[in-house]
Amino acid sequence: MRRLIRSGRGQRAVRSGLSLTAAALLLSSCGIPSTGVVEAGEAATGIRPAYVLYFVRQDTLRSIRSQVPGTFDIGTAVELLFRGPDALLVRKGLTTELPPLTSTPTVRTDxxxxxxxxxxxxxxxxRTALAQLTCTIADARLVASAGSGSGSWGGSASGTASSTKVTVTIPGVRQTEGSGGKCPGSATAE
Known part of the structure; x- marks a missing residue:
């Protein structure tokens, strides 16, 4: 009778093959049952843009990033700004110089x-209140312009915040103008 002599390399190859087969069997039976499509809520639409609202801390403008559900537009950013900082932001020392409003402001873009x-x-x-409003609008215009793709806000996604010119009118009082050119840098999520 002939006796087969296996080399060390051959034995290692057999063991490796058995190990790979065992691992494949274990991974293929991980216990998760297969299912069809499960309907759960609305379809994913990507990341929602964030509003950047400008509030005041120690006489300095602070940009605060805030996720808000719903449609993004400049008018909503202005309304949120006039509501002032929420309780959490107030505890962090943020305030507003904007006066309280009796009704919703009208926002138009061109x-x-x-x-x-x-x-x-x-x-x-x-001056600080005008800067809060101007900087919030400048950031909102860029996000709305980039998100619309069609220029429906009259802006261009390739614009910059500094190119935004804001005119604020209070009937019977006066008209004030500002631009996004002096807005502080990047927003923080607070």
Missing amino acids: GALVSVELPRGTEPLN
Whole structure:
């Protein structure tokens, strides 16, 4: 009778093959049952854009990134800004210089030009309040322009915040203008 002599290499190859087969069997039976399509909520649509609202801390503008459900537009950003910082932001020392409003402001866009008409009887805006409003609008215009793709906000996704010109009108009081050119840098999520 002939005796087969296996080399060390051959034995290792057999053991490796058995190990791979065992691993494949274990992984293929991980205990997760296969299912069909499971309907659960609305379809994913990607990352929602964030509003950047400008509030004040120690006489300095602070940009605060905030996720808000729903459709993104400049008018909503302005409304959120006039509501002021929420309780959490107030505890972190953020305030607003914007006066309280009696009704919703009217926001119109024409390319890089944005006009905001505040309700009659609104107190005039000081320099810091105008900067809060202007910077919030400049950031919102860029996000809305980039998100629309069609320029429906009259902006261009290739624009910059500094190109935004904001005119604020309070009927019977005066008209004030500002631009996004002096807005602070990147927003923080607070």
